[in-house]
Amino acid sequence: MEPFLSQIPNVAILLLAIIALTLILLLVVILQSVRIRRMRKSINRLMTGTGGANLEEGLHRLLDQVDEVKKLQGDQQFTLNRLSQRIAAQCGRVAIIRYNAFGDVGSDLSFSLAILDDAENGVVITSIFGREESRVYAKPIEAGASAYHLSEEEQAAIKKAMTANSGL
DSSP states (O other): OHHHHHHSSOHHHHHHHHHHHHHHHHHHHHHHHHHHHHHHHHHHHHHTTSTTOOHHHHHHHHHHHHHHHHHHHHHHHHHHHHHHHHHHHSOOEEEEEEEOSSTTSOSOOEEEEEEEOTTSOEEEEEEEEOSSOEEEEEEEEBTTBOSSOOOHHHHHHHHHHHHSOOOO
8 A cells, every 4th residue: 555655746635635525524424314313303293193004094084184174165155155145135224214294293203114125125114193193104115116106205215225234
């Protein structure tokens, strides 16, 4: 071995290069072992709770649960749509106009009450209060209008109910 080293002109530089290369390789080995340790921790954490079952079975079980949740969400969306349609058909727009139908009665005891749904269908109920008698009338409303003649107060009640928020 001696004769081989004597033939190389800069043996010291070669030895320094080999030592530097060895240190660099040692650093790479240390870094790789740290990465492998982290990866093992991650895999161990991923595999905990599987009870000996393999990861594929766990993933299939999770996918089945996701399918069940999607089906449940679809059923809930269907129910929500049905309820929204039913709520739209409910008479949620209500307005009342009070007025004095006759000058000789002292206060606003007469009224017109409009009860409408979102399609502006419903009824307007009018009560006219007088000294001697009181009368109540009900007139159907379809699309915001009635086949019967509407008084100014009834029209005002219908208009007020149409612009009222239905609470949604």
